């Protein structure tokens with residue numbers, strides 16, 4: 001059953017203005033251009049794409065941080081922009097900056113994350129201890145988040161986003177700052193959640209990691225899905241670039257068809 005869905009979503013940010021002029025500069029190209037993507041329960045889908053392809057914008061729409069110009073965005077069957085409280089409690093995400101309070105310690109942050117995700121006060125301590133240990137953060141238990149390294153802060157954000165064992169999870173470049181041990185920890189955490197039935201959508205630039213973590217890989221280019229790959233099989237990098245090149249060759253023809 002589909003747990004995360006983006007259907008024909010399009011979004012164009014306003015063209016930027018220079019600080020010294022009210023005149024808009026630059027072309028307003030769509031960040032998302034009819035992107036459709038579904039993730040089922042128990043499935044890990046990885047989104048790959050060049051810089052500016054639209055990955056984060058799509059994930060922001062799922063996280064309820066952006067209302068696209070058109071299309072439908074659903075989490076567990078509900079409009080992502082207006083999740084009922086009980087559905088929000090089954091969803092987790094790290095998109096943009098992780099929800100980490102700089103002045104709280106690691107343990108206090110995890111307790112806060114458990115409460116914010118609707119876990120009962122009776123469960124909080126146990127969940128915080130388990131998440132801290134799972135993410136390899138025991139040595140930093142009483143350290144304020146502002147003093148953490150970038151990688152440990154990323155671990156803490158992921159710990160907070162998954163502390164309630166969500167049924168739907170969205171992670172934007174979850175391993176970008178992690179050391180190799182952290183990469184394995186996050187991979188195993190994501191795979192375990194999927195084994196429990198969670199739908200997981202991650203974006204990443206690490207093609208090697210993507211093929212280890214995902215059941216399905218989607219290539220996004222110019223705001224839409226241009227190809228889908230199985231993780232096994234030869235040389236993901238070559239397959240990815242072939243798809244991007246084919247999409248770039250096809251685009252002028254598609255634009256002419258749209259204008260005709």
Ligand SMILES: Nc1ncnc2c1ncn2[C@@H]1O[C@H](COP(=O)(O)OP(=O)(O)OP(=O)(O)O)[C@@H](O)[C@H]1O
Pocket residue numbers: 013014030031049050051052053054055056057058
């Ligand atoms: N807040 C914003 N205002 C204006 N344009 C934006 C904004 N956020 C994103 N964009 C533009 O939307 C397009 C898609 O950006 P997005 O961040 O979704 O790409 P991405 O695939 O996540 O890239 P990266 O791999 O570099 O993180 C880009 O052209 C970007 O410049």
